[in-house]
Amino acid sequence: MKILIKNGMLVTAERTFAADIFVEDGKISRIENPGTLSVSAEKTIDATGLLIFPGGIDPHVHMHLPTPAGFSSDDFYSGSRAALAGGTTTLIDFVTPHRGEPLKEALEKRKAEAASCLTDYAFHMSPVEWRQHLPEEIKACITEEGIPSFKVYMAYKDSIGLEDDALQKVFYAVAEAGGMVTAHCELGDEIEQLRRDYVQNGQTTPEYHPLSRPAELEAGAVEKAIAMAARANCPFYIVHVSAAGSLEFIRQAQQRKQPVFAESCPHYLLLDDSRYKGSFEQTAPYVLSPPLRKKSDNRALWQALSDGTIQSMGTDHCPFMMEQKRNGLHDFRKIANGAGSVEHRLTLLYTYGVLQNKISLNRFVELISTRPAKIFGLYPQKGALLPGADADIVIWNPEKEKTISAQNHMMHCDTDIYEGFKTTGAPEYVLSSGHVVVENGTWKGKAEPGRFLRRKL
């Protein structure tokens, strides 16, 4: 389909300028000065007064994630639909094999689960153990499957977490193969000890979730993992940074010119640990890892977004129904960990970042799209408003006001951790590979599933 988008204000990571865009066959074919494109379009969108961004890229989501309390409540279909409605057109999820399972086998299963995904999508591969032939498997992921990023967990040692010696070997193997390691940084053994201690003392409510995962144990893991990455000379991306103390180690590494990238999520900027005071029903939705921190951490993270210490904004989207949270009614360790926000990432960062002058509009685009695309080998197919790029385009109404609620969100979840948050700015149109999936602020639907994206760093 040929679509002309006229009179809009384009916003990229570098600049803001008026231009018209012509879309053909799912790609941006031309970008010209306003009024100068003489083309015959099947559809024309008048973007007067609207902003135009490259489609959002969420580099950290967990659709249909298996846990002891059941799967995360968004599958690839419902989660990707919510993502598109909120302006995110590309998702990066995870392949998490069982111990002993070959990486490629796990990848094939995950691709089948993701077949209903409406956005284009990619995966990070998670080695969950060290084994003799892992280096060859890692190499094959990069060269044969187009998966160059490998996610390791320093927490969750009883299931998917790695011991330090295994972790170091993974850094070496990934560096050797030309990939990147990403990590969940929390010191797992120390956390396990604290969790056991609290429960043995009868301290079993969600209030003890953050107390058993203190900020120092995140910062300590960040410091340790940065040292391992340096030893192996491996590019390193730290997911869901929540604590001011972690930022110090990240800054020092970046000042030494070590290739260290950092991601945070809206909940670490906008919510704090006061959410753990109250009844189980009030507090359990906020049980996610790392936990919410102090207001001072919120401030430090905003500063890090604006000064460039943090380059990427994910969501760690991992919603659960209240019934699944109730799995841990008598033991906070059994509460399904995670919360959803894939639908809200752009509007939250726009409302509470751009409109409150904490970040510029161009930095916003960099954080939600262009930089994740560059870091993870998707640019310029994704993350760009350029001829030849995929026509993943968000046409943004900067004035539209909404109130977030589980009553009207599209995510498949009966709670919303941002319930009652007021937002300004929302997608008026969303194009996904040239298909208009949101029109006049309303979800239109999408018949075609998205594509698996092969990546190269």
Ligand code: URP
């Ligand atoms: O609580 C969370 N974040 N659940 C998802 C798994 C993870 O640690 O990213």
Ligand code: ZN
């Ligand atoms: Zn994590």
Ligand code: ZN
């Ligand atoms: Zn995660």
